[in-house]
Amino acid sequence: MNTKFITDTKLESEIAYFDNIxxxxxxxxxxxxxxxxxxTFGKLNTDKSNAILVCxxxxxxxxxxxxxxxxxxxxxxxxxxxxxxxxxxxxxFVICSNVLGGCAGSTGPKELQNGSxxxxxxxxxxxxxxxxxxxxxxxxxxxxxxxxxxxxxxSMGAMQALQWSIDFPDKILxxxxxxxxxxxxxxxxxxxxxxxxxxxxxxxxxNGKYFENNExxxxxxxxxxxxxxxxxxxxDAMHRKFGRKLQSRDIISFGFDADFQVESYLRYQxxxxxxxxxxxxxxxxxxxxxxxxxxxxxRKNVEFSHNPNNHLKYLIVSFTSDWLxxxxxxxxxxxxxxxxxxxxxxxxxxxxxxxxxxxxxxxQLDSVIKGFLTNNxxxxxx
Amino acid sequence: xxxxxxxxxxxxxxxxLITQDRKILDIGCGxxxxxxxxxxxxxxxxxxxxxxxxxxxxxxARGFNVIHGNAELDLSQxxxxxxxxxxxxxxxxxxxxxxxxxxxxxxxxxxxVVSFPNFGHWKIRLQLLISGKMPVTxxxxxxxxxxxxxxxxxIKDFLNLCNEMNIVIEKSIGLTSKGRQFDISExxxxxxxxxxxxIFLLSYKNFEPIKIKTSKKVFSKxxxxxx
Numbered sequence: 001m002n003t004k005f006i007t008d009t010k011l012e013s014e015i016a017y018f019d020n021i022x023x024x025x026x027x028x029x030x031x032x033x034x035x036x037x038x039x040t041f042g043k044l045n046t047d048k049s050n051a052i053l054v055c056x057x058x059x060x061x062x063x064x065x066x067x068x069x070x071x072x073x074x075x076x077x078x079x080x081x082x083x084x085x086x087x088x089x090x091x092x093f094v095i096c097s098n099v100l101g102g103c104a105g106s107t108g109p110k111e112l113q114n115g116s117x118x119x120x121x122x123x124x125x126x127x128x129x130x131x132x133x134x135x136x137x138x139x140x141x142x143x144x145x146x147x148x149x150x151x152x153x154x155s156m157g158a159m160q161a162l163q164w165s166i167d168f169p170d171k172i173l174x175x176x177x178x179x180x181x182x183x184x185x186x187x188x189x190x191x192x193x194x195x196x197x198x199x200x201x202x203x204x205x206x207n208g209k210y211f212e213n214n215e216x217x218x219x220x221x222x223x224x225x226x227x228x229x230x231x232x233x234x235x236d237a238m239h240r241k242f243g244r245k246l247q248s249r250d251i252i253s254f255g256f257d258a259d260f261q262v263e264s265y266l267r268y269q270x271x272x273x274x275x276x277x278x279x280x281x282x283x284x285x286x287x288x289x290x291x292x293x294x295x296x297x298x299r300k301n302v303e304f305s306h307n308p309n310n311h312l313k314y315l316i317v318s319f320t321s322d323w324l325x326x327x328x329x330x331x332x333x334x335x336x337x338x339x340x341x342x343x344x345x346x347x348x349x350x351x352x353x354x355x356x357x358x359x360x361x362x363x364q365l366d367s368v369i370k371g372f373l374t375n376n377x378x379x380x381x382x
Numbered sequence: 383x384x385x386x387x388x389x390x391x392x393x394x395x396x397x398x399l400i401t402q403d404r405k406i407l408d409i410g411c412g413x414x415x416x417x418x419x420x421x422x423x424x425x426x427x428x429x430x431x432x433x434x435x436x437x438x439x440x441x442x443a444r445g446f447n448v449i450h451g452n453a454e455l456d457l458s459q460x461x462x463x464x465x466x467x468x469x470x471x472x473x474x475x476x477x478x479x480x481x482x483x484x485x486x487x488x489x490x491x492x493x494x495v496v497s498f499p500n501f502g503h504w505k506i507r508l509q510l511l512i513s514g515k516m517p518v519t520x521x522x523x524x525x526x527x528x529x530x531x532x533x534x535x536x537i538k539d540f541l542n543l544c545n546e547m548n549i550v551i552e553k554s555i556g557l558t559s560k561g562r563q564f565d566i567s568e569x570x571x572x573x574x575x576x577x578x579x580x581i582f583l584l585s586y587k588n589f590e591p592i593k594i595k596t597s598k599k600v601f602s603k604x605x606x607x608x609x
Contacts, residue, residue, distance in 0.1 A: 315442065334449060334459075341405070341429070341464040345442045347450045350435060364439050371443025379445060 003142035011105050012069045013037045013062055013098075016139050023135065029125035033114050036139050037105025038062050038097035041081060042089030044145070049381065051145045052087060052373075053136065054096040055153030055160035058228075058285055059277055061104035064096040065089070070104065070276050076359065086370035087152065091377070095143070099160075100135040101127040101284045109208065109280035121280055122208030129156070129292045133163040137171065147171055149380075150373060154178035154358035155325065156285070159292045162333070166294065166301050169309030174376060176369060178317045178358045181329035182336075183293040188324060191231050192286040195224030199279050208280050221279040222270025229269045234321035234354035238262060299336040314344040315372050317358075317365065324355040345372070387561075388521060392471055392579065393419055395555050395563065396495050399583045400424050404466035407431070407490060409453045410473040414441035429465070431456060454478055457486045465491040472579075474498045476530040485547065488586055493552070497581040502536030502574040505559065520559070521579060537566065537574045544584065553583040 004017040016036045023031045039062045044051060054064050054077065065081040067074065081087045081094055098106040101124065109124040140148060151172050153161040158180025165175050184192075202220030204210050210217055233241075242262040246252065249259065258264040294301070302309060314337055318330035327348045337344040349364050351357045358365065393416045400406065403425050408417050411430030420426040430448040432438040438450035449456065453470075454477060468491030470483070475498055477483045487494035499521035509517035516526040524531060535543075537556075544551055554566035556577035566573050566580060 313447070334451075338449065338456075338459045339461050341461065343429070343447045345446070345448050347439055347442055348435070349439075364436075367443050368439050372445065375443070375445025 001138065001142060003138075005142075008037070008105060010069070011037060012067065013039055013105050015105055016097075016142060018135075018138055018142075021138070023131075023138075025125055025131045026128045027126045031107065031114075031125065034100065034107035034135065035105070035111075036097045036100070036107070036135060037102075038095060038139060039064065039066070040096075041065055041094040042092055044093040044143075048145050049147070049149060050091065050377070051093045051095060051140075051143075051148050052150045052152060053140065053148050053164075054081060054087070054094055055136075055151065055157035056096060056099065057153070057155040057157050058289065059225075059273070059282075060157070061102065062096045062098045063104070064094070079361070080366070080369070086366045087373065088370070092149070092373070095140070097136055097139055099127075099132040099156075099285070101132070101281060101288065103278035103281035106135075108278070109284055110211070110278040119211050121211060124280065124284060126287060126291075127284060128288050129159045129163050130167065132288065133160050133167055136160070136164075137168050140171070147173065149377060150174050150176060152176040152178075152369075153180075155180060155355065156289050158325075159289065162294065162298075163292075165309070165312055165314070166298070166305070168307070169305060169312055170307040173311065173380065174313035174315065174372075176315045176317070176372065177330075177333070178365070179319060179322050179325045179330075179355055180333075181325050182298050182332055183295040183329075184289050184291075185329070188231075189290045191227060191324075192290055195227050196283050196286060198223040198227070199283060202279075205279065208283070210279070216274060217279045218271075218274045221274045221277065221282060222267075224279075224282060225273040225277075226266040226270045229266060231324050232354055232356040234323065234352055236321060236352035237354050240352065241265075295332075298333070299339065302337065302342065303340055310342075312342065313376060314342065315368070316344065316346045317368065318346075318348045319354070319357040319362075320348060320350050321352045322355045322357065388557075388579065389415075389472070391557065391561060392497050392581065395557075395581050396469060396471060396497065397423060399495055399553055399555075399581070400426065400467055405429075405464075407460070407465045407468045409457075409468065409470045409487075411441060411446070411448060413437050414444050414446040414448065416469065416471065417441070417446050418444070453483065457483070457490065460490045462489055463492060467491050467493050467495055469495045471495070471497045472499070475501075475533050475535065477533065480533050480535075481543065481547070484543070484549070484584075488549065488584065492585065494584045495581065496584060497579060498535070498540070499531075499579050500537050500556075500574065500577045501534040502538060503559070503578050504575050507575075537577055537580050540580070540582070544582075548587040549584050550587050551582055552585055555581045557581075 006015050008015050019033045060076050063075040064077045065075040083090050098104040101108045103110045109120045113120050151161045151164045158177045161175040161177050199220035202217035204215050205217040245261045247258050247261045247264040252259050316330050316334050318327040334346040353360050405427045408430040411432050417428040431451050431453050433452055438448050441448040468487045474480050506517040556564050556566040557579045559578040
């Protein structure tokens with residue numbers, strides 16, 4: 001494989017170019033060439049045994065730690081990844097890549113079609129979690145890493161971690177699967193559909209060709225984000241954070257301004273989202289999550305895998321107040337692994353912060369991830 | 383003996399019952415103390431279940447394979463005969479359905495190790511006899527209204543249940559309140575009176591895997607052939 005690596009100074013990111021690769025997607029479509037934007041943190045040790053792949057969630061990117069030049073803020077998991085953090089970059093070599101179909105430098109609907117000066121837009125082929133993982137595996141291969149010590153992710157990142165354990169178990173030693181599931185539930189598909197409808201009913205969307213006039217379907221995309229954001233929180237957390245408090249006023253206005261703090265907060269979330277995320281990417285990536293389904297096949301795939309997978313360790317974590325990926329969904333994975341007496345650990349963390357808990361201050365999550373990585377790494381290198 | 387010493391003693395005795403290189407499920411594994419011992423000294427592959435969230439988190443953080451879960455609900459997910467030993471240390475008396483748990487232990491494991499405090503110990507009998515109140519002792523330190531121990535039983539009760547369930551007692555170790563250890567099966571008189579804590583190695587009578595054939599696959603099931 002001939003992979004070109006280029007540093008994009010504007011994006012503050014490495015870009016891996018895979019040319020003439022003919023990546024066959026699950027849909028049957030073929031991408032001739034593609035690129036993945038990625039970042040690495042820490043140093044790869046001499047026996048290349050300390051590499052960890054962190055997979056980002058729906059609206060995440062490769063900026064897991066350090067500065068994110070797109071937002072001008074810290075990376076989305078800075079509290080978890082870095083020197084002396086739970087995923088300690090003094091010890092581990094951490095790789096994070098923007099998924100295929102994303103919009104932070106990897107090939108996706110926002111990028112130019114091969115050999116043309118027009119962006120893909122709605123012509124981008126449908127990608128799935130399996131396709132994203134396949135692309136990631138090519139990146140890992142090009143970095144000359146035979147085996148990842150761990151693949152870690154929350155939400156859509158957890159889906160990728162699980163997919164790694166199914167498709168490339170011989171190339172990894174363990175996965176940390178946080179707030180995920182074997183499948184995207186009907187309720188989750190429903191929420192995604194509302195988000196997509198919001199985008200597609202924005203007149204500026206124009207069948208995904210909004211970029212031709214240098215426009216962005218801001219309204220649609222921000223409404224999609226507002227809906228999604230509600231599902232990432234919990235009723236308790238919202239009540240604790242906002243209650244019925246009013247925003248910059250003492251009395252209600254008897255109108256449709258953002259009277260309540262919660263409204264103002266959601267509007268802000270929607271507005272800041274459109275500045276950093278591509279509407280078409282949002283359509284494609286939500287769809288990828290919708291298509292994720294290992295409900296019937298997971299156990300069979302683990303039991304009868306043609307790649308050796310008996311060495312795999314699984315850490316499955318859920319949160320009590322997560323109603324998007326409830327504990328029950330995590331337990332289904334645990335049950336199936338236990339029925340095959342695989343090395344699985346499971347913890348349900350007690351918190352009111354909802355699905356977003358994995359991104360937030362949760363001391364027990366920190367200690368479990370840190371301990372799991374450190375002690376299992378020590379066991380291997382004894 | 384203090385509670386912590388008695389647990390350590392319990393672990394050491396359990397270790398003597400376990401052979402090398404076995405696959406073990408520790409039910410109520412706490413933060414993995416016994417699992418660590420068995421991994422280090424017996425080269426065991428260990429799995430654990432722990433009900434307490436913080437203890438389970440600690441065990442996972444220490445690198446053990448531990449499920450945060452409830453043995454009474456979660457044991458059913460394990461396949462037949464998938465472990466060499468299933469260990470239930472000092473917990474049987476806290477189970478809602480001890481008999482069901484016991485049969486689950488021997489379904490999942492080829493052998494089971496069960497330890498429990500003996501309610502037939504003379505100190506307990508004496509306390510109840512003299513004071514007329516529910517006994518509170520070092521091994522059963524809780525008041526009746528606030529105790530995890532909801533099923534009290536004696537060695538005699540346990541032996542009767544094993545007999546009824548066609549369970550074979552392969553080994554049995556008793557501990558006096560002073561920590562002296564003896565073989566329960568060899569001490570005929572006064573065992574139920576002097577045993578403070580008891581540890582049993584159990585298996586099924588006439589243990590023969592029976593092959594059951596279905597249209598899809600052949601699987602073996604632990605079976606009991608009643609005599």
